[in-house]
Every structure is written in C-alpha cells, then in structure tokens.
Amino acid sequence: MELIIKKNPADLAKAAADFIAKRIKDVLKKQDRFTIALSGGSTPKALHELLAKPPYVDQIPWLQLHVFWGDERYVPIDDEQSNAGMAYDTLLGHVYTPEDQIHVWRTDLEPDVAAADYDRVLHDYFDDTNPTFDLVLLGMGDDGHTLSLFPGTEVVHEKTAWTKAYFLTQQNMYRLTLTAPLVNRSSCVAFLVAGPKKAEPLKEVLEGDYNPDKYPSQIIKPVDGDLVWLVDEKAAASLN
C-alpha cells in the first residue's frame, strides 16, 4: 500500500490528476483501452475539473477510455445527488470519450433490475479470469464507507456477486454498488480523501483493528493490484 499525503485539497487534486495521467499513459503502452471506475461525492469534483482542462485534457487519450462508476445513488442522472451527473458536469461533458464507452447505472430501471443490468454489462466487458479495471477511483465517507458499502450493511461481506442494489435506511434511498470481490480484482485502486472529518475514520481504516462492519473501506485490498491512498494533511492529521 502506498500513502501519498498532500498539503491541501488543491495539491491533492493535482497529485491525483498526475497519477491518473501517468497511469493511463503507462497502461496504454501495453493495451489499447483503459478502463476506469469513477466515484461520486464531493471530493472528486476538483480532480475532474483539473482533468478537463490543460495540460491534462490534452495529455489523456479520451477516445481510449472506457468509463464505469463504482457506485450510484438511485436518483435520475439530472438529480444533483447523481454520481454520473456530477461526472458529466465536471468532466465527461467536456472531453471526447464516446458515449458507448461510458457505462452509467440505469437508475431509470427498478433497483434490482438496474444492478442486474450493470452486472450483465460488466460480464460482457470483462472476462472471468483476468484483472478487471485498470483503475478504480474511490472516496471514503466520514463514516468509513466506500463505494456504497456502508457500515453495518450485508453487502460489505458479499463474496460472489459483482453488483448489488439495496435500500440504505439511514439515507432513505436505494444504493447501487460494485462489490469488493470485483473491485479487488482491479489492477489499481486509488482512494482520494480530504478534509478534517476524514481524520478519525482514516486512522481507523489504515491503523486500527480490522473491522469492516464499522469501517467498510478496510475490505478494499486488490488481490494482485496496487492500492494507493491519496490524502490531504487534514485527513492525515491523526495518522502515526
């Protein structure tokens, strides 16, 4: 595991943009497509906005990107809570990745049907033996959740299914999520974490006892891939 600490959210976004641009460049020397899963929430917005402008927008071969999302809120794409909607506003609406290479969760379907549909898309896209995503970008909530794997939910312990839909009582909302067995088959997972509210959960996730029911981010450990935590100083403040 690699831990990269940056002074503030702006420096963090730049470090993440540099990391992503280099990763894409390196991977595309060996293959002709780069498959990325985006996250939602507030932290990736600054990163997306950086990627959408020079120098990054000119460095990244957007036509070779294939885009998925690690999780989604069960809302229409034009709802302000939509992870895909946020990514279109801040990044995908400004670059040239073909629409048929951008795979949004179908929140126009019933939640279980939407999860089954995403599962089918993923199984059509990946084979069952090789690594999956070239890069999964993740955030971590103030409660230690990642993807839509929230503390105390059964989905944290999912062993086989690649996608799940479930009703998250504390938010009174359905959530759609990739699961640990799929994400842990990725070539690289990078967490992006900023702000003082993340200090306590980050300490627990990285230095505390293993308790994924309380801190689901602990369940993310790529089997053969790289795990990188990009954090700002406020989020890192409690680390030893």
Ligand SMILES: O=C1O[C@H](COP(=O)(O)O)[C@@H](O)[C@H](O)[C@H]1O
């Ligand atoms: O609900 C969600 O929150 C997490 C963390 O978001 P942040 O704003 O605290 O960075 C995010 O990773 C996830 O995709 C999203 O659905």
